[in-house]
Amino acid sequence: MTAQQDLRSSPDTADVVPRETGAPPGPGMPAQWWRSAVIYQIYPRSFHDSTGDGVGDLPGITARLGALQELGVDAIWLSPFMTSPQKDAGYDVADYCDVDPIFGTLADFDALLERAHGFGIRLIVDLVPNHSSDQHLWFQQALAAAPGSPERARYIFREGRGEQGEQPPNNWQSIFGGPAWTRITETDGTPGQWYLHLFDSSQPDFDWSQEEVKEEFRRILRFWLDRGVDGFRVDVAHGLVKDQDFPDYTPDVDAASMGGEETPAPYFEQTAVHEIYRDWRLVLEEYPGDRALCGEAWVSSVAKAALWVRPDEMHQTFNFQYLETPWEAEQLRGVIDDSLYAFNAVGAxxxxxxxxxxxxxHATRLSLTGENPQGTGIGPAHPGLPDRETGLARARAATALMLALPGSAYIYQGEELGLDEVHDLPDAARQDPTWFRTAGERFGRDGCRVPLPWAGEAENFGFSSGGTPWLPQPERWEDLSRDVQRADPDSTLSLYRRMLALRAEHDLGLGEVRWLPGAEDAVLMFSNQDLTVLANTGTKPVALPAGHQVLLATAPLAGSQVPADCTVWLQRHAG
Known part of the structure; x- marks a missing residue:
């Protein structure tokens, strides 16, 4: 029996999950903020538009930071805002050290950073190191250079198979659909080499075996660290290094698009990728102020995810196993136990x-009954679409469970309003490359990226004045707008504000989970610090534990009964 299995099967009346190694620092030592921070993801083009062109921008974010201070977050993560042709909403970067004009200028970024720090909010920048835009100077130089040149070596160019090189080097498929290789035309007009792009053909992959690529990203890291950023979220952190034999590979039929198979794809989870982050960690440690790295690594278990946050690598990695767990008590307890055990074991x-x-x-996903593979999205005729009331109830309850756990937590813009997935976008409005590369077979990710509603009765719900939002907002969001919810003590926005205030007041991020006895099969019940948390994932009401005061409930209680799809935070009565 493993230590982890032993932990789960303890005969004691209360199982103890090992304490996070994030205990408060001693006197005079700076706090490691990333151990317990609540971090709010901003998708810039959909947050707030200050210019009236229908696309959110950096000044728009700066103008709305007060709302995030009021919400109570500790940091923000900005999705890409760097120079880009926007073929993949900024994840195709043409210049890593400048701001795309649709979002503003470097001066606008500096003003945003200064304003955020003035509010006591840290700022994390999204960095895309797996690939660049095909408009990046380096790739344009590679196209103009000869096979075998230093310019081509920065990317993954290979000769094709077949008598005339007419077939791609292997059978790898793009995450967005279609082949992962595109053949170029050489400068003399003849068919030439093929280049690898795990995503869109406009996003060629860097060759991270090259020292020049490594040095360039050290320069990029220092550019933003010198401006004062507090860290980086690293896109596709498990994908930079490829198997140098480039073998054919066919994923499992039901595999998620971004990885996570038991036997990793030859373009994901290669051992040498960890050396890159050890190198980056040294760069961050050149700077004062406790800077942090957070990795997007889609892997098959939390034990594997923990490899990215060993003491000399990253500080955080997203817990996608938790994100993908259904609203079901036994499975949730399992992933919570696994997570606390695995991350604690490496001090993260x-x-x-x-x-x-x-x-x-998740206001839609947690109630879906139809299939929903990661990255594919859902459309108007998706089977098993939930009613909005059930979806919102589960989302509120699931978030209250998450925010009661020790560690750090990420909030995606709009979830504090209870926004649902916009599954019914018109086909003509869709912009995700997945939609086009699969000829509409996959709907893609546009449904979770629709611009935010700030004011219910304003033009474009206050997102943009005069411009047409880059994705249409559904009329049903009028009642979910921030100004409407701000005045309602029972709204989802008010619930989030209370949760974040109580989380900070009771220091839940640096606590520990102790499972409590007596819970029914569909119920999770544990203590953290001086609070008791009860989450009812079942279909029937359950009784509140005696001797407790209710501090927070995600749905109205019926006397001493906790309804289905509800989480409560409790404190034991004094005496």
Missing amino acids: PSTWVLSNHDVVR
Whole structure:
């Protein structure tokens, strides 16, 4: 029996999950903020538009930071805002050290950073190291250079198979659909080499075996660290290094698009990728102020995810196993136990998340009965669409469970409003490359990226004045707008504000989970610090434990009964 199995099967009346190694620092030592921070993801093009062109921008974010201070977050993560042709909403970067004009200028970024720090909010920048835009100077130089040149060596160019090189080097498929290789035309007009792009053909992959690539990203890291950023979220952190034999590979039929198979794809989870982050960690440690790295690593278990946050690598990695767990007590307890055990073993915090810019919003996802593979999205005729009331109830309850756990937590913009997935976007409005590369077979991620509603009665719900939002907002969001919810003590926004205030007041991020006895099969019940948390994932009401005061409930209680799809935070009566 493993230590982890022993932990789960303890005969004691209360199982103890090992304490996070994030205990408060001693006198005079700076706190490691990333161990317990609540971090709010901003998708810039959908947050707030200050110019009236229908696309959110950096000044728009700066103008709305007060709302995030009021919400009570500790940090923000900005999805890409760097120079880009926007073929993949900024994840195709043409210049890593400048701001795309649609979002503003470097001066606008500096003003945003200064304003955020003035509010006591840290700022994390999204960095995309797996690939660049095909408009990046380096790739344009590679196209103009000869096979075997130093310019081509920065990317993954290979000769094709077949008598005339007319077939791609292997059978790898793009995450967005279609082949992962594109053949170029050489400068003399003849068919030439093929280049690898795990994503869109406009996103060629760097060759991370090259020292020049490594040095360039050290320069990029220092550029933003010199401006004062507090860290980086690293896109596709498990994908930079490829098997140099480039073998054919066919994923499992039901495999998630971004990885996570038991036997990793030859373009994911290669051992040498960890040396890159050890190198980056040294760069961050050149700077004062406790800077942090957070990795997006889609792997098959939390034990594997923990490899990214060993003491000399990253500080955080997203807990996608938790995100993908259904609203079911036994499975949730299992992933919580696994997570706390695995991350504690390497001295890292668990980093919880329920929604982001790549997945169906959890106010919809947790109630879906139809299939929902990661990254594929859902459309108007998706089987098993939930009613909005059930979806929102589960989302509120799931978030209250997540925010009661020790470690760090990420919130995706709009979830504090209870926004649902916009599954019914018109086909003509969709912009995700997945939609086009699969000829509409996969709907992609546009449904979770629709611009936020700030004011219910304002033009474009206050997102943009005069411009047409880059994705249409559904009329049903009028009642979910921030100004409407701000005045309602029972709203989802008010619930989030109370949860974050209580989480900070009771220091839940640096606590520990102690499972409590007596809970029914569909119920999770544990203590953290001086609070008791009860989550009812079942279909029937359950009784509140005696001797407790209710501090927070995600749904109205019926006397001493906790309804289905409800989480409560409790404190024992004094005496």
